[in-house]
Amino acid sequence: MLAALLLAASVVVSPSPALAQGEAERIDAVVQQHMRGPGAVGLSVAVARGETLLYSQGHGFAELEFAANANDETMFRIGSITKQFTAAAILKLAERDKLSIDDPLTKFLPNYPTHGHEITLRHLLTHTAGVPSYTDLGPVWERRMAEALSDAEMLALWQEKPLEFTPGERWKYSNSGYYLLGMVIEKVAGVPYAEFLRDTFFDPLQLTRTRYDSNEELLLNRAQGYAFESERFSNDGLLDMRQPGAAGGLISSAGDLVKWQLALVGGRALSKASYEEMTLPFLLASGKETSYGMGLQLDTQAGKPCVWHGGGINGFNSVLLYFPDEELSIAAISNSERLRADALGLALAEALFATK
Known part of the structure; x- marks a missing residue:
C-alpha cells in the first residue's frame, strides 16, 4: 500500500525540449524503480546538461505522518x-x-x-x-x-x-x-x-x-528523515x-x-x-x-x-555529481536511510550516457 502511495505522490512534469523523450523516459524509469524499493520515502532529483536545467522533481513523501508530498521545492x-x-x-x-x-x-x-x-x-x-x-x-x-x-x-x-x-x-x-x-x-x-x-x-x-x-524554526516544505x-x-x-x-x-533541494x-x-x-x-x-x-x-x-x-560529493545525516542521504566531459550535473536527495541517493545518481548517469 505504501509503495503505491509513494508512486502516486510522485510529481511528474514535462522535461525541457532539450531533453529527448527517450532520455526523459529513462530518467523516470530509473527514479520509479528506486521508489518501488523497500524503505523508500521521498526523493528530490535534478539533472542539467550544460547550463540547461533539464529535470527538477520531487517524488514520494516529504513527511510520512501527514502524507505530505515531496515536490521540487522540498528542502532536505x-x-x-x-x-x-x-x-x-x-x-x-x-x-x-x-x-x-x-x-x-x-x-x-x-x-x-x-x-x-x-x-x-x-x-x-x-x-x-x-x-x-x-x-x-x-x-x-x-x-x-x-x-x-x-x-x-x-x-x-x-x-x-x-x-x-x-x-x-x-x-x-x-x-x-x-x-x-x-x-x-x-x-x-x-x-x-x-x-x-x-x-x-x-x-x-x-x-x-x-x-x-x-x-x-518552523520551515514550510522541509522533509523529515526516516530510519527503516x-x-x-x-x-x-x-x-x-x-x-x-x-x-x-x-538543507537544500536537488534543483538548488x-x-x-x-x-x-x-x-x-x-x-x-x-x-x-x-x-x-x-x-x-x-x-x-x-x-x-x-x-x-x-x-x-x-x-x-x-x-x-555525497552526504549522509540522520535519516537523509544525498549526492551531487558533475561529469565535466559531458557537462552533466545530477543531484539526488533521499529522506530515508535505506534509499541510497548515490546509487540513484549513478544509475541516472548510466542511463543518460546510454542515450548518447
Whole structure:
C-alpha cells in the first residue's frame, strides 16, 4: 500500500525540449524503480546538461505522518555536500584578501592546540590535517548528539586528542576539520556562518531552497528523515543542528544543488581560478596525489571523470555529481536511510550516457 502511495505522490512534469523523450523516459524509469524499493520515502532529483536545467522533481513523501508530498521545492538535509559551500566560502574570503588558504589555523584560532604541528587551512580543506573527526568518537559524541553544544563544547570533544598523523602526510576524512573552517569563516567575516553563506551565495545565486537548518524554526516544505529497520519506518535519531556546523548543517533541494554546481563551473559563485583550486587533488608529502580537492571528490564514476560529493545525516542521504566531459550535473536527495541517493545518481548517469 505504501509503495503505491509513494508512486502516486510522485510529481511528474514535462522535461525541457532539450531533453529527448527517450532520455526523459529513462530518467523516470530509473527514479520509479528506486521508489518501488523497500524503505523508500521521498526523493528530490535534478539533472542539467550544460547550463540547461533539464529535470527538477520531487517524488514520494516529504513527511510520512501527514502524507505530505515531496515536490521540487522540498528542502532536505544534504549532510556533507555542505562542505563544498564551506570550501567556497573560504576561497571567497581569499579572493577578498581576507585570508590565504596556506595561513595557519592558529592565526584565526590562536588557542586551538595543534600538538606541535602547523595545521593550515589547506590541510583542513583537503582532509590532510590529521584532526580526529568527532563523528568517529562513538559514544563520546553519540550520547550528546541531541544537545545544543557551543563551539567550546564541540572542540572539547576532540581537541586534546593527538593528531592522527603529521599534517600533509596522509588523507583522512574529518568532520572536525570542516567544523573548524566554519569557525574561521565567522572569525574573519565577522558574521555567523549561516549569514555569510546567505549573503555571499544563496541570495545572489537565487538558491531560494538552500539555508542552514534549525531545530527551532518552523520551515514550510522541509522533509523529515526516516530510519527503516525490520520493515518499519521510524523518525531517525534527534541531532541538534548546531553540531554539524560547516561540515554538514545545510538543507537544500536537488534543483538548488544543480544550480549551485552550474554557478561554480560558470564562474558565478567563485572566480574560475578559485574553482580550479577547489578541484585540484592534494599532493601528499610522499608525492602521491589524493582523490579529493576542497570539499569535492575527484575520481571516476559510471566510467567517466567526475567531481562530486555525497552526504549522509540522520535519516537523509544525498549526492551531487558533475561529469565535466559531458557537462552533466545530477543531484539526488533521499529522506530515508535505506534509499541510497548515490546509487540513484549513478544509475541516472548510466542511463543518460546510454542515450548518447
